[in-house]
Structures are given as structure tokens and as C-alpha cells.
Amino acid sequence: xxxxxxxxxxxxxxxxxxxxxxxxxxxxxxxxxxxxxxxxxxxxxxxxxxxxxxxxxxxxxxxxxxxxxxxxxxxxxxxxxxxxxxxxxxxxxxxxxxxxxxxxxxxxxxxxxxxxx
Amino acid sequence: xxxxxxxxxxxxxxxxxxxxxxxxxxxxxxxxxxxxxxxxxxxxxxxxxxxxxxxxxxxxxxxxxxxxxxxxxxxxxxxxxxxxxxxxxxxxxxxxxxxxxxxxxxxxxxxxxxxxxxxxxxxxxxxxxxxxxxxxxxxxxxxxxxxxxxxxxxxxxxxxxxxxxxxxxxxxxxxxxxxxxxxxxxxxxxxxxxxxxxxxxxxxxxxxxxxxxxxxxxxxxxxxxxxxxxxxxxxxxxxxxxxxxxxxxxxxxxxxxxxxxxxxxxxxxxxxxxxxxxxxxxxxxxxxxxxxxxxxxxxxxxxxxxxxxxxxxxxxxxxxxxxxxxxxxxxxxxxxxxxxxxxxxxxxxxxxxxxxxxxxxxxxxxxxxxxxxxxxxxxxxxxxxxxxx
Numbered sequence: 001x002x003x004x005x006x007x008x009x010x011x012x013x014x015x016x017x018x019x020x021x022x023x024x025x026x027x028x029x030x031x032x033x034x035x036x037x038x039x040x041x042x043x044x045x046x047x048x049x050x051x052x053x054x055x056x057x058x059x060x061x062x063x064x065x066x067x068x069x070x071x072x073x074x075x076x077x078x079x080x081x082x083x084x085x086x087x088x089x090x091x092x093x094x095x096x097x098x099x100x101x102x103x104x105x106x107x108x109x110x111x112x113x114x115x116x117x
Numbered sequence: 118x119x120x121x122x123x124x125x126x127x128x129x130x131x132x133x134x135x136x137x138x139x140x141x142x143x144x145x146x147x148x149x150x151x152x153x154x155x156x157x158x159x160x161x162x163x164x165x166x167x168x169x170x171x172x173x174x175x176x177x178x179x180x181x182x183x184x185x186x187x188x189x190x191x192x193x194x195x196x197x198x199x200x201x202x203x204x205x206x207x208x209x210x211x212x213x214x215x216x217x218x219x220x221x222x223x224x225x226x227x228x229x230x231x232x233x234x235x236x237x238x239x240x241x242x243x244x245x246x247x248x249x250x251x252x253x254x255x256x257x258x259x260x261x262x263x264x265x266x267x268x269x270x271x272x273x274x275x276x277x278x279x280x281x282x283x284x285x286x287x288x289x290x291x292x293x294x295x296x297x298x299x300x301x302x303x304x305x306x307x308x309x310x311x312x313x314x315x316x317x318x319x320x321x322x323x324x325x326x327x328x329x330x331x332x333x334x335x336x337x338x339x340x341x342x343x344x345x346x347x348x349x350x351x352x353x354x355x356x357x358x359x360x361x362x363x364x365x366x367x368x369x370x371x372x373x374x375x376x377x378x379x380x381x382x383x384x385x386x387x388x389x390x391x392x393x394x395x396x397x398x399x400x401x402x403x404x405x406x407x408x409x410x411x412x413x414x415x416x417x418x419x420x421x422x423x424x425x426x427x428x429x430x431x432x433x434x435x436x437x438x439x440x441x442x443x444x445x446x447x448x449x450x451x452x453x454x455x456x457x458x459x460x461x462x463x464x465x466x467x468x469x470x471x472x473x474x475x476x477x478x479x480x481x482x483x484x485x486x487x488x489x490x491x492x493x494x495x496x497x498x499x500x501x502x503x504x505x506x
Binding site (some may be wrong): 017047 | 143243247252253257264305484
């Protein structure tokens with residue numbers, strides 16, 4: 001898998017992990033495009049509230065994908081510390097390239113990350 | 118078109134907190150107090166604008182029936198945390214534009230019936246796939262803000278210390294207690310860096326306000342002028358041209374519009390009631406509203422500028438952090454506090470010589486936007502004998 005399939009404006013820099021029909025920034029058309037998996041951590045938090053199947057201590061991080069949107073990634077409690085500015089690779093929590101391609105929303109999948117630098 | 122100025126003639130609220138009272142009882146107590154303060158009856162109200170988030174479709178109508186209303190047009194609106202303030206904005210616009218002469222604004226939420234623990238994000242948002250709950254959205258903002266501006270956890274906690282101290286004099290507040298920075302930071306962790314005492318609690322409550330066109334207000338009536346109110350919806354976030362922390366852009370844009378419409382400058386404002394659902398929210402808000410430079414909100418707060426005697430007292434009610442945050446009621450409760458402050462009846466929490474104030478409420482966390490919607494309203498003490506249009 002060489003990148004996440006997301007929405008990209010054909011005329012401006014707008015990128016989105018959520019499905020859009022036209023670009024809400026400039027009104028031009030949009031297309032699904034594979035965007036890089038790499039990005040930079042914008043912020044993070046360790047969560048101490050259990051939620052659904054998740055117990056305390058998981059971490060949420062906003063990652064600015066290279067030439068892509070800001071996406072939220074989840075790492076489990078045991079994953080090493082993450083800091084703002086970390087270079088990371090964003091991955092589906094449950095790898096399934098077919099799922100990504102077929103989904104009505106281009107990134108309707110849970111994402112995680114691994115620090116690469 | 119001739120525009121008419123809305124005058125707030127009365128306000129009221131229930132006590133806030135998890136409680137056994139149902140929606141009908143909460144709404145009735147708030148409405149009765151507001152009507153009594155306005156010296157009006159239900160029969161003199163032309164329309165009701167009501168904000169609420171979680172109830173079933175008929176709850177608002179049933180609650181208003183219990184409060185003594187039937188066949189009065191009832192508009193129910195939702196805008197997350199700013200639902201009550203959006204109801205206020207729409208009601209004041211209805212008076213200003215001449216659709217109605219006397220309107221009742223109501224906000225309520227029986228939140229303990231619907232929410233256990235933290236408020237989840239919309240399951241349709243991508244963030245929900247990662248188990249995002251509302252406190253984490255603000256926590257992500259706090260982490261970024263602290264990194265960007267070199268703010269310490271102790272400085273962040275000052276907001277909680279200050280607002281809880283304000284609430285000591287608010288008998289309707291859910292949490293009244295004197296806390297130290299150390300106690301705030303050592304309270305239960307919720308989503309780093311936010312601890313329990315930095316998060317607004319789940320609450321039940323209702324608030325109400327009465328607006329009437331100035332032409333219909335008696336010469337000897339007291340009240341509060343609604344100088345302006347403004348509503349804006351969220352822009353794309355992040356903005357590739359100007360990357361601000363979440364909410365900043367929307368609050369800034371809404372405040373600028375409201376203050377321009379009111380003809381006010383920052384030096385004219387004596388107090389604010391703002392959306393402090395989490396400590397970081399108040400810091401971002403006072404900066405976005407322009408009361409201090411970007412990144413200076415923590416130092417501004419630590420210096421005492423946002424409490425009594427400071428340049429702009431913020432949340433003398435105790436704010437959402439202390440009063441509680443029943444979503445639909447919150448905005449109207451903020452407006453009610455402004456009524457009490459600007460009519461000089463706020464008691465021990467009165468901001469001395471307060472004559473002009475702003476209310477700001479930020480609502481919602483839809484994915485990829487700087488917020489769902491924001492309302493800012495500007496108020497001034499009304500004295501029929503000396504004010505001019």
C-alpha cells in the first residue's frame with residue numbers, strides 16, 4: 001500500500017480524509033487520490049477514560065500528512081512516548097487495502113502510526 | 118426596514134447539577150423567575166426560542182406546556198454547546214427585525230438522563246473511529262497550545278482555580294469550592310494534560326430570558342440592551358494558510374462581527390461570560406476575542422487580569438467549569454448572568470460598575486471544521502431615561 005486514498009481538490013491545496021462532493025475551500029472538483037502515508041505529529045494526548053472496547057491509557061495523535069489532511073491516529077497504551085514534531089508513518093489499524101478502496105468515505109478506517117524519526 | 122432594539126427585561130435559571138428534577142420542573146423554575154423579573158405573563162409572550170441538544174422531539178413542547186404555554190410558536194434549535202445562545206440570537210433577531218415584540222428564550226438539558234461519562238463525538242466523524250471523546254479534542258488543543266507558547270500545566274490550571282473561586286458566590290453553581298493549582302493538577306487525569314477539575318461536569322439545568330422591543334418597554338423599566346448578537350459557522354480546519362488551534366478562527370471571526378455591529382471596542386467591555394467547557398477553552402477564547410495577544414492568555418490569567426479588579430473579569434458566574442454545563446441551558450445561563458451583572462443584582466459576585474459585557478459560546482466538534490457554530494452577543498445596561506438609539 002503506497003498511500004491513503006483521500007479526497008484532493010483538483011485546483012487548490014484542500015485535502016480531506018472525509019468524503020466531500022466538491023471542494024469546500026474553492027468550489028472546484030475533487031478526486032480520490034493516494035496521498036503519502038508519512039507526516040508530522042501536530043498534537044497528542046493520552047486518554048484516561050475507557051471508551052467502548054478501549055481501556056485507559058491509549059493515545060490519540062493528530063498527524064499532518066505530507067501533502068495531506070490532518071488525521072487522528074490511535075496508538076495503544078504500551079506504545080512509546082510521542083512528541084509534537086515526530087515524523088511518523090500512518091497506517092490502518094486493521095490493514096485492508098481493499099477496504100480502503102471500496103469504502104464510501106475514503107479514509108473510513110481507524111488509523112494508527114509508527115514513529116520513523 | 119426600521120430595526121427595533123431588544124431589551125432584556127428579565128432572566129432566571131434553575132440550580133445546576135445532577136438532580137432529580139425533570140425537564141418540566143427545570144424549565145418551569147427558570148421561566149417563572151424570568152417572567153416575574155420582567156413583570157410579564159405567559160400570555161404576553163409572542164414566541165419562544167429554545168435551545169437543547171439531547172432530548173426527544175417532544176420534550177421541549179412538553180416542558181413549555183408545563184411552564185404554562187400552549188399555542189405559542191416554539192422554535193427549537195440545536196448547536197451543541199451554543200444551542201441556548203443560538204436560540205437567544207434568533208429570538209433577539211426576531212424582535213430586532215419586527216417579527217415578534219416579546220420573546221422568551223429558554224435553554225435546558227436533562228443531561229444525566231443521556232450521558233454517562235464524557236460526551237462522545239458524532240459517530241459519523243472520522244475521529245469517532247479512534248474513540249475520540251470531547252475532552253480529548255480540547256486536550257489535543259491544550260497540548261499543542263502549551264507546546265507552541267511555552268505554557269505550563271500550572272498556568273493552565275489557573276483558569277480552573279479562578280473560575281471555581283468565582284463560583285463560591287454563585288448559589289446555583291454545581292461546584293463551589295476553593296481549589297489550589299496543586300489540587301487541580303492532582304485531580305483525576307482525564308485526557309492529558311486535562312484533569313477532572315479542568316473539565317466542565319455533566320449537569321441538568323435550565324435558564325430563561327425575556328426580550329421585548331424597546332418601543333413596548335415602560336419608561337421606568339430596568340433591563341439590559343441587546344446591542345448586537347452574531348452567529349457564525351465553522352470554517353475549514355486546519356486552514357492551510359493560517360494554522361490556528363481549533364476554535365480560534367471561529368471565535369475570532371464571530372467576535373469581530375458582533376463588536377462591529379455593537380460599535381464597541383475592547384476597552385468598552387466590563388466583563389465577559391465565555392465558553393470554558395475546559396480550561397484551555399477559556400485561554401483560546403480570550404485570545405481569539407482579542408482581550409490579549411495570541412499565546413498570552415495564560416500569563417494574562419495568572420496576572421489576575423481575568424478576575425475582579427483585572428482589566429476584563431471573565432466568567433464571574435464560575436463559568437461552565439463550576440456552574441455546570443447542561444449543553445442547551447449553558448448559553449442562556451451565560452445570558453442570565455449578564456442580566457444579573459448589568460442590572461447590578463449579582464450580589465457578592467457583582468463586577469463593580471459593570472455596564473457593558475459580552476457573552477460568547479462555542480459549539481460542536483464536527484470533523485474538519487473550526488467548530489460547528491459560535492455566538493457572541495453584546496449587552497449594555499438599559500436606562501430608558503438616559504440611553505439613546
